[in-house]
Every structure is written in structure tokens, then in C-alpha cells.
Amino acid sequence: MDQAGLVTASEQVVGCRLGRRRLARLAGLATLEDGYAVQQRANVVLEPVLGPRIGHKIGATTAAMRRYLNVPEPMAGEVFAGQVHAGGALVRARDFVRLGIETEIAVRLGRDLPARAAAYGRAEVADAVVAVMPSIELVDDRYDDFATVGGPTQIADNAFDAGCVLGQEFAQWHGLDLAALSAQTWKDGELVAQGLGEALLGHPLDALAWLANRRSSLGLGLAGGSFVTLGTITPVQWVTAPATFRIEIEALGGLGVTVN
Numbered sequence: 001m002d003q004a005g006l007v008t009a010s011e012q013v014v015g016c017r018l019g020r021r022r023l024a025r026l027a028g029l030a031t032l033e034d035g036y037a038v039q040q041r042a043n044v045v046l047e048p049v050l051g052p053r054i055g056h057k058i059g060a061t062t063a064a065m066r067r068y069l070n071v072p073e074p075m076a077g078e079v080f081a082g083q084v085h086a087g088g089a090l091v092r093a094r095d096f097v098r099l100g101i102e103t104e105i106a107v108r109l110g111r112d113l114p115a116r117a118a119a120y121g122r123a124e125v126a127d128a129v130v131a132v133m134p135s136i137e138l139v140d141d142r143y144d145d146f147a148t149v150g151g152p153t154q155i156a157d158n159a160f161d162a163g164c165v166l167g168q169e170f171a172q173w174h175g176l177d178l179a180a181l182s183a184q185t186w187k188d189g190e191l192v193a194q195g196l197g198e199a200l201l202g203h204p205l206d207a208l209a210w211l212a213n214r215r216s217s218l219g220l221g222l223a224g225g226s227f228v229t230l231g232t233i234t235p236v237q238w239v240t241a242p243a244t245f246r247i248e249i250e251a252l253g254g255l256g257v258t259v260n
Helices: 003-019 032-050 063-069 122-128 151-156 204-217
Strands: 053-059 075-080 084-086 089-091 099-109 129-140 161-166 182-187 190-196 227-232 243-249 253-259
Touching: 003 032, 003 151, 032 075, 032 151, 053 161, 053 204, 075 151, 075 161, 075 204, 084 089, 099 161, 099 182, 099 204, 099 243, 099 253, 122 129, 122 204, 129 227, 129 243, 129 253, 161 253, 204 227
Parallel strands: 053 227, 084 161, 089 253
Antiparallel strands: 053 075, 099 129, 099 227, 129 161, 182 190, 182 243, 243 253
16 A cells, blocks of 8 residues: 555554544555554554553454454454553453453563564474463454454454453463363353363464464564463453453463453
8 A cells, every 4th residue: 555545544543542433444455464554553653652562462363253353364463561461450341442351372472583584383483482371362342343344454453452461471381282271261250151272273382473474474573572462262252241251271370350
């Protein structure tokens, strides 16, 4: 897309996110790459308000979520420091357009995974992971209709990202079969969803490799010290009333968030 279209689209993304207004399909975005170009420009403008970008999220890592969102492949977004919470956090539904809760595994990188031509594989990205943790992603349906708004527009807006809740980091994770770990989502003490880590592109670390390779294709890397939430294992839980949510990831533990 041309420079004028890039500026206009990024202004729309920023205005709707900060104004908590629904975002319509962005004109002029023909490809997913156009969406990432808008995302990068918009995120520079958002940083003074939401804080530096210190993490990454992957959306639509399960086939079910790709069908649900009507997108052809997973989507990457960036996470701002001002929207990262510790377990037991309290968030307000009125700060979101339509808040959703997702049950995820996150990783902390101990070294850079720079952009490059050669593809990253599971073993190489695993070597860069210094900790694994449970995570709740806070997602916000800020769109007129996410089923028709299109992947480029979703990507331009960081693919629903609205922050996350991070749990305890586990450095001794290498003996765990991450694909076999069970995940549970609880709402007000009632089990509402469950699944396995293999839902994330077959293996959580394959999702991380996908992100490293997708960002490489855009000339972007992943920085050591940053974290990555690898996608929801169970279906998103849309918040319709005040509630307390808790997630449990086998071997990693749990954490919760209360919405009022």
C-alpha cells in the first residue's frame, strides 16, 4: 500500500483503540503484509500511551480459531508494558469494547532470534527459551464484525490484543512434554473449557518457530528478554458480566483475573 494509505490506516487503528471504538475493515489493505506494515506504524504511536513493546502474541494458532476468525493463517501482534498484569489482577470491563479471556502458555526468551533467511525450527527456538509460564491473554473484540473484517485489519490492530496476565516463570521446563500438557479454563469456580498444548500448531514450540519465521519474513526479529504468548488452547471466553476467571496449565500451575 502507498504511504498515504499507511498513514490513514494507522491513524484509524490508533484512534479506535484509544477511543474504545469499533474498527471497520481498513481500506487499501490487500495483503497480510499490509496489515503488519500498519501494525508497526500504529504501535510506534501507541507506545507513549500504552508503554514500550515488551512481548508478542500469536493469535489463531488452533484450526478452530482460524475458522472462527475467518483468517488463513496464525496472526502476530505486539504487547505493551502498560497492559501486562500479575496473577490476581483486577480489570474493568468498561476499559474494553468486548473483553475476552484466553488460556495460554507463554515463554520468555533468553536471547535474540534475529530476522534471517534460513527458517527456524523447533529445536533452535527451544534453545532460546529460558522460562515457560501460564498466561491469560486479554483480548478485545474491537471490530464491526471480526468474521468479515479480514485478516489484514485484525493484524493491523495487533490481532485483538489488549494485554495479558503472566504467571510464575519455570526455568526447569525442558523435561516437560509441552504438547501433552492439559489446560483448563474456570469461570466463577466452574470448569468451562479444556484442551491440550498440541492444539498450538501441533506443539507450542512450533508456534514459537512460526512467529520467529513470520517476523523474519517482515525483516523483524524477536528480542531476548521479551515474552511470547503462544495462542489460546481453549476457546475464548467472552465476558458478559462481572466474573472471576482462573486457568490451570498442567505442571505449570495456574493464575486468575477478576473482571468487574
